Structure formats: structure tokens, C-alpha cells
């Protein structure tokens with residue numbers, strides 16, 4: 001299926017910094033919107049319904065699966081998470097670029113459905129740093145953090161299936177990399193669609 005907006009998928013093990021990076025990217029880029037997922041996980045700390053997630057009970061989530069409301073969904077760290085069709089298609093259809101912050105299982109489902117989607121994997125600089133970030137974030141109980149660190153091994157192994165990999169050591173460097181990927185993809189899309197940004201004129205690409 002072809003659509004005028006770009007789809008960017010960002011995945012990472014818990015604590016690698018993907019929410020912080022996506023939030024910073026959105027502040028810099030007014031053409032980008034984030035898809036708000038549904039989840040059966042309980043809200044933590046400052047999270048608000050409709051902002052970080054749409055928090056639903058397991059029965060509601062199941063009825064959405066049955067109604068085929070999700071373009072993808074997966075069970076991650078013992079909870080269910082899903083992207084509703086409405087969260088993305090209405091936007092890409094009118095030419096907005098949408099970023100999905102989802103796990104690798106969802107990312108691979110999205111790539112199958114929308115081969116033009118750009119898959120970006122964020123890696124932490126080390127296992128020690130990942131553990132420290134989860135502890136420093138201070139949002140999860142020790143057993144939840146332990147489970148996430150175990151799952152991180154499997155998740156990191158999936159990075160090779162992604163289009164791009166970013167190492168989030170220094171935050172500003174990782175943010176720069178993310179911006180560059182988004183920018184380059186937009187230009188590629190413009191060339192493919194024979195759109196004519198003025199910058200192409202000098203290259204005879206009109």
C-alpha cells in the first residue's frame with residue numbers, strides 16, 4: 001500500500017532511551033506525530049491516559065483484537081501493547097509522518113504490512129549502563145527491572161533485522177543520528193515521488 005506520509009518505527013530494550021529520544025525529536029520536528037498505543041499495563045508515575053498510552057483493561061484489549069482494530073500488537077514483559085489502525089492510517093493518508101515507539105515484534109509486523117516503513121533500533125552503550133538507566137529512572141519495581149534486563153538480551157539480538165541502528169551513549173549524538181535518518185528518508189521519498197523541493201533543481205533532478 002502506498003501513502004503520502006512516512007512511517008518511522010523506533011524500538012529498543014527498556015531503558016535504552018527511546019521515549020526520551022522520540023520526545024526530543026518531536027519537539028524539534030513539527031511534521032512528525034507519535035502514535036499513541038493501547039496497553040493493558042498500569043500507568044506509572046506521571047503517565048496520563050491518552051498521552052503516553054491509552055490504558056485499557058485486558059477484556060477491552062481482547063475485543064479490539066477481535067474487531068481487528070490493531071495493525072499490530074504483541075505481548076511484551078507480561079502486558080499487551082498494540083497500535084490501532086486509526087492511530088496511524090488517518091495521519092499518513094494526509095501526508096503526516098508518524099513515529100511508532102513499539103517493540104521488535106510489532107516493528108517486524110509493521111515492516112511486513114508496510115515495506116516502506118523505516119525501522120530504527122536504539123542500543124544502549126553497555127549492559128551496565130542499561131541497568132543503571134532503568135534503576136535511575138526509578139519507575140519500576142526491582143523484579144520488573146530484572147525481567148526487562150533478561151528480555152533485553154533477546155531484543156538486542158533483533159537489531160540486525162532493522163534498517164538503522166543507533167547507539168544511545170551521548171544523548172545529543174543519538175538525537176542527531178535520529179534526525180539525520182528522518183531527514184534522509186524524507187528526501188528519498190521526495191525523489192521517488194518526483195516532488196520538487198528547490199534543493200533538487202541544482203542537481204537536475206526536476
Ligand SMILES: Nc1nc2c(ncn2[C@@H]2O[C@H](COP(=O)(O)OP(=O)(O)O)[C@@H](O)[C@H]2O)c(=O)[nH]1
Pocket residue numbers: 011012013014015019037038041072073074076077081082083101102103104105106107
Ligand atoms: N508491539 C508493540 N509494542 C509496544 C507498543 N507500545 C509500546 N510497546 C513496547 O512495549 C515495551 C514496553 O513499553 P513500556 O511498558 O512503556 O516500557 P519502557 O520500554 O520501559 O518505556 C517497549 O518495548 C515498547 O516499545 C505497541 O503498540 N505495540
Ligand SMILES: Nc1ncnc2c1ncn2[C@@H]1O[C@H](COP(=O)(O)OP(=O)(O)O)[C@@H](O)[C@H]1O
Pocket residue numbers: 012013014015016017018019020021133134136137168169170171172
Ligand atoms: N544518552 C543517555 N544518557 C544517560 N541517560 C539517558 C540517556 N538517554 C536516556 N537516558 C535516561 O535513561 C532512562 C531511560 O530512558 P527512557 O527514555 O525512559 O527509555 P525507554 O523509553 O527506552 O525505556 C531515563 O531516565 C532517561 O532520562
